[in-house]
Amino acid sequence: MTTPGAVPPLWRDRRFVLLFSARTVSVLGNAFARVALAFAVLELPGASPGRLSLVLACQALPQLLFILAGGVIADRMSRSRLMVVSDLLGGAAYAGLAVMVLTGHAPLPALCLLAALAGTATALFAPAMTGVVPLLVPAARLQRANGLLQMGTNTSMLLGLALSGVTVAFVGAGWALAINAASFAASALLIRGLRVTARPRKASSGWADLRDGWREFASRQWLWVVVVQYGFVVAALNANVGVLGPLVAERHLGGARAWSLIVAAQALGTIAGAGLAARVRVARPVLVAVLATFPAAAPIALLALRAPVWSVAAAMFCAGVSSDVFSVLWTTTLHREIPEEVISRVSSYEWFGSLAFAPLGLLAAGPLASAVGTGAALAGCAALVLGATGMALVSPQVRGLRAPGGGGGGVDGTASPASPTPPAPPASSVPGSPREARPAPEG
Incomplete structure (x- = not known):
């Protein structure tokens, strides 16, 4: 029973439950x-490592090209509406991929086009997702909310990965892609219930909004340094x-x-990591987040050595724990330090930099x-993670x-002027009481 004046738990908040x-x-x-797309391409006639690289690059490139536009749009309109549009676009792309794989008619240009549409959907969704959380969750509960969101998505990832290998092995990669398409449609229906009102139309141009977002981004050394680090880290992790x-x-x-099994071990680790990160209190969250990146190099190095599956899976579990410590601490720091009215644009620059080399x-x-063998290529990826993090x-x-x-809000221990409490939306904007993570690249 909730005592008078107490804040109701997040699970009683309708909008948080919907999100x-x-x-x-x-x-x-x-x-x-994540499992199906790679093996679907490898199973097609004429499959090769170069063909797989091209399809996945076509998925990643639009994330880079359109992420800044996604940030501007998310700061100018209803973020929940943009998320719905993005989900529908992603669902259509994966439905098309599923049909091509199931029918066996999958010309390379069509595969690349649909992969690009899926990447565009991610570019539009990501900044809106980052910006919608502080609109619905009070500032004091952001770390808890981000941890719960991350824990839920990681549990879901583990379940999906546990089932995906069986699905691909017994009924084929095409049906696994079809399941993904259906999940996008279900997500769109749920997010539609948020009904976050459209933001006041701005008199400024989109280019002016981009410049304002850049000033906010570039003025924080801790922010752009970690983004540059992750530009190299994400490139290495995605290649792996x-x-x-x-x-x-x-x-x-x-x-x-x-x-x-290997990627499921990572997902299991992220569940433990999200639970830990939701509760841990550290004085220097960005420092701890960066240090938590080092374990990501271990499973890559073990793959380079062709270590047994169990050892690679154990290293992936540890990397999963540390990656979610990074994710929750980093996302909560963004929510606390960046003004709400520009957070989607700042997040879009963060995504742009992180995906720059993907x-x-x-x-x-x-x-x-x-050219040099998978072992040497993997060793280079592990070295890149370690070097960029150092x-x-x-x-x-x-x-x-x-x-x-934790001893102060700013770099020097004084209160940070860039850490306003995100304002709650007006009571009329969304039904119900007021209410994740820097996401890793998906798909």
Whole structure:
């Protein structure tokens, strides 16, 4: 029973439950796609590492090209409406991919086009998702909310990955892609219930909005340093998960089932990591988040050495724990430090920088594996993760930014002027009482 004056739990907040359910359903489908898309392309006639790299790069490139536009749009209209449109676009793209794989008629240009549409949907969705959370959750509960969102999506990812290998092995990759398409439609229906009102129309142009977002982004050293770090880290991780890891699994570890076990171990680790990050209180959240990136190199190095599946899976579990510690601490820091009215634009620059080298990593992974071998390519990816993370620790703001209640709000221990409490939306904007994570690349 809630005592008078107490804040009701998040699970009694209708809008938080809708958002939580939408993300859980969508990520469940994306878990199928993470395994299915790579093996669907590899199973098609004329499959090659270069062909797989091209399709995945076509998915990643629009995320980079349209993410800034997504941030501007999200700060100018209803963020929930933009999320619905993005889900419908992504669902249509995966439905088309499923039909082509199931019928066996999958020309390369069509595969690339639909992969690009799926990437565009992500570019529009991500900044809106980042911006909608502080509209619905009070500032004091952001870390708890982000942790719960991350835990729910990670549990869903684990379930999806556990089922995806079986689905791909017994009924084919096409049906797994169809499940993902259905999950996007379900997510759109749930998010539609949020009904966050459209933002007041601005007199400024889109270019002016981009400049304002850039000023907010560039003025925070801790922010752009970690984004540059993750530009290299994401390129290495995507090359591993998208191309090099499946190649090693296909040739040396037993195929889709072995790779599904490895990525499922990572998902299990993220559940533990999200639960930990929702409760942990650290004085320097950005420093802890950056340090939590180091374990990501371990499973890549073990794959390079063709280690047994169980050891790679154990390393992926540890990497999953640390990745969600990073994700929850990082997303909560963004919500606390960035003014609400520009958070989607700042988030779009964050995504742009983080994804800057992802298409290059995917494009280069297949040809590089053919030229120097998968082992050497994976070793290079592990070294890139370690080097970029070590360089980020040089920044004084990365080491010094303090959380509220952790000895101060700013880099020097004083209250941070850029840490306003996100205003709650007007009571008339959304039915119900007022109410995740920097997401890793999906799909």
